[in-house]
Amino acid sequence: MDLRDDLATATLETLPITVAVLDAEGKILLTNQSWREFNPEDGDHVGVDYVATAEMVEDDDEHARQAVEGLESVLDGNRESFELEYPCHTPDEKRWFLMRAFRFTVDDDPRVSVVHLEITDRKLAEIDAESAAERLREEQRMLEHVLERVDGLVQDVTDAAVGAASRDEIERRVCRRLAETDPYVLSWVGRVDVTTRRVSPREWAGRDDVPLEDDELVLSSDETHPAVQALDEGQPRVVQDVTAFDHADRWWPTGAGELFQSVAAIPLEYGDVTYGVLVLFAEEVDAFDQRELLVLESLAGTVATAMNAIEARRMLTTETVVELEAAIEDSSLFVTALANRIGATVTYRGLTYDRDGTALTVFYVNETGGVADVADDLEGVEDASVLSEYEEGTLLELALSDGIVAALADHGGVIQRFDATPEDRVGDLVLQLPNGQSARSVYDLLEERYDRAELISYHESDRPTRTLRDVAAELDSKLTDRQEMALRKSFYADYFEWPRGVSGEELAESMDVSRSTFHQHLRAAQRKLLEELFAVDPTSEG
Template identity: 30%
Template sequence: MMDRSFDPNTHFEAVANCARDAIIILSADSTIQYANPAVESIFGYEPENVIGESISVLLSEDDAETLLERFDQYLTTGDRSTDWGDIRLQGVCRSGETIPLSISLSDFTRDETTYFSGIFRDVSEQQRREIRLTELNRLAQDLTNAESFQDICQRTVDAAQAIFDHPIASIELYDADDGQLVPCAWTSDVDGLSDEEQLFASERSVPWNAFVTQERTLIPDLESEPDVERDETPLRSVYVQPLGSYGVFVAGATETNAFDESTVDSANILVGNAYSSLERVDREESLREQRDQLADKTASIDRVRRINTVIRDLTKALTQASSRKEILSEVCTRLAASEPYQFAWFGSVDQTDAEIVSQATSGGENGFLDEFEGTDNDGFDHGLIDRVVDTRSPQVQNSIYQDPPFEPWRQAAIERGYRATIGVPVVHQDTFYGVINLYAAEEDVFEQMEVTVLKELGETIGYALNADERKQAFTSDRSVELAFEVTNFGESLLGLGLDSDGSFELENLVERRDGTVTMFFTADEPEPDDILEWLSNQPQVLDSRLVTDRTDDRLFESRLERSTIWAQLLQRGSIVCEAQASGDSARLVIRIPRSADPRSYDALLEEWFDDVELVARREFDEPVMAPEEFEAELHDRLTERQEEVLETAYYAGYFEWPRETDSKELAETLGIAQPTMSRHLRSSEQKFLSMLYDDT
């Protein structure tokens, strides 16, 4: 009997009314006390028609008894012998149709009376998916035993007949000789629709278009399709999915709108399994046909193993090399001694006169470099090296004999027995040092695996060259100061005052651990807000702030990308002594080790500034960084982070009075928490003072 005292609260009603699952509240005798609107969409009954009725109106008789027995057992013993979170029972709709249900039950007490609340979910679609997935899994297992295209196609359409509600399916494979799709396998229903096992009369219809475009095609109503003639197919809806270069899978129906999203998803899995098996059989056939190439593959693996061994030994040698010359010599010598390489050389690019300069060679060169090392005004004579320089990526020519007429360098290579070559960029971060060019006596030597290994080697060499530059900057007892005049600023910060008759003057650069650079500079024009807005629009500027705002001293701080010219100069061990810009001209002064090549810095600047002229060169009998003993000792005592914090704090005006930067702003500049910044600063100050006042 219905309990008239039951009154669901307003919040529950709001939730229940928008639920897609049926929510039903039962009394202990299984009488329905409440039903939400979803009962109608699932069972066909309006809620008021089932309230007061037994739950048996919505369940089969046996399942209703089962549910009542569970209620009685729970009320008597308090024991839930089974999971109440997913009870599977058969529901009965108003139409008499049975549907599978998943029921989640819970109990609650109101006015000392026990009720049971349940969520009744129609899992018909879920069961259909489970059946489809079971069949798809069976097909996947079966296809592992298929040994031919015909076998794969037949098993696939058989599975389609079992999975889909519309058992019309076929697979058409591409015949490269005739240039058309040919039926390979089809379900029995196709025989009753077509005499030639083809679902479309035209050879260039829907399946062909899907194949040539490699796009899945779903047409819910073929009669409304303008490109399909009415007598071309007995189908009214169709789904076509390409099988890569092998052909297409076609599923059809004689009624419109036959393929819902779930069916399409199942078809995608089905075709994916078939495609994988076609690929497998294709590979196996190819392997059977290519057994004579196994020796070549084995040789390739052995070669990579050898090159890996060479690289390991070479990496160890690079860490012990004492100069750039020794680094490059070790690289070329060890590579040229590793089969099947015959010749290795390293070339750097002198942008001043557009010339490739050989700096190290090893192997059977026989005058090879003389054939193309010179250049004319049109650029380099070696096309492959050109491409490495332009793209900063490895370039491979696995058959120098291919595609005549031959460039001069290829003619020279062929005469010396070279058959394949690779150019590998030598880079560190954004600094390009040059190209390692290898030649082999066999074709097809440089496969992808080997190219990847050699690319990593180029990065390792770049790191070693950069480390040598930095070491020379610290240890060289002589240095060179280079002064440049710049009249085309490009995207550099030197152009800050170009449109306002203002000036730019560098105060200091601080290299951060992540490779970015903090720049401190002064500028008198335009107004500070205009300068900050200009800086925010520069792609190489990460963030900026005004440190001090005085009439004669406006100090700004900007954090720059690691790819900027300023970062690259610091990475190569140089010091930027001066950078001033006013109007449309600028002066840039850098200090480099005596052992460094000034032309490489000139070329680096020309990459950034189109119009650069070296106007002065001075030599000094002192190191680039000329540290006093005290400074060197302090550097040894401080960690990298402590030194970065101390240097940034100094140049940001943290120690000025009044302070030009407070601790919060300094922490934000460094990208660390304020307590962390304070701890690093106190530690560095303590180490500095201990050197002044302690005996040690």
């Protein structure tokens, strides 16, 4: 045996795979160390008919039958190679192997090499991948089922909410549409009485045999009912199986589980304003999974938005107005914090919004020099900039994370006065609101947010048939966002005074536009304002 043969033999012995060489009859001529170590009790298998051994288990093993057919085909010269993946499990573990057979000749005598590679790691990875793929396919099937079931529901509820003329009509139409959708059997919308804090169903629809709650629902007194939990926490709450719910007997009569199986409550919220709660009963257990809740939350948002629009419209058309004055004492209130830090009076001037919808509040501070830097360091101030600086004061534009000014606007409130002096350490707020309910809602908001909120005065009064608010509402439908911003910034910054408090270049820079673009927005806004004031139809001739 020459060096080449020695090298080949040594290499074969050290390979980390099992190798055997067969003669033309299928008998084993040679095995390597890995082969012998795989089943050491059986020896080296030299002289054993490998094909016959495989045939012994052929009747019981489909993989053995395929191995025999493949090996015989290679031994007969019908094919040059063959491979087969097969399991080789033990009671302790699962294992898989890949067998490969290759035909070759030595001195014109046919030979076949048989190699076995362990592929357990690869097979386990493939099994995991297939399991994950099946889970994804199941998720896709479930999602398609949900989308098919709610097909048209979203559009119908949106149409019902947007097309309604009153809040009562929204609640009535939405409840009816939801009750018509499987698997829901009852739907009701509840409102909170501001004085008693009780939650009461105002509108409901569904099967007559499904009862409404027997007991009173009172906020913060008993948080076991999902509607109370949803309102207290501002998050959807679900009972997936009423028969396993500890407090079911208190809220629903005995045997209710035969009429419905699960309950969901979703708060109706628009910004900081809560208009009530939507409660749904379903005849199936676990009816409200994450996909279902996403759809219902979207619907609840649409309903609340429509309610807010109706409340705002009602304020524009009502003949009476409620004026509320409150004193707020809290170190976190921006106007008092800034007044105390600077030692000067802080007065509210107005509210506008930037292109991203961020509320920008304008305040006049009876002080000059470094006022914006002081404001920027206060908690709750995201950004502070100077719109204009005078000899005795500074006009600030502030983006506030506190959001109290925008929250008051969402409640339908119009700020008449909002100021603070360093001596009093109290913020004085005067608001106009469309009705008593809005006033109570705003006062609740102030009590929840601040350490102390004291009601100073409250009275209702008639207002003229056409007010500046009517004009503002009409203008709001005509002005673009940029035109309104240019007009508001110019007014708040005393651009229309003489001498001007700020230049057009400065205002353009604050809006991140060119000077010519700013003046285009401003001129267009001024034209629309004058058209509204003088009732001029811009499309008329002459």
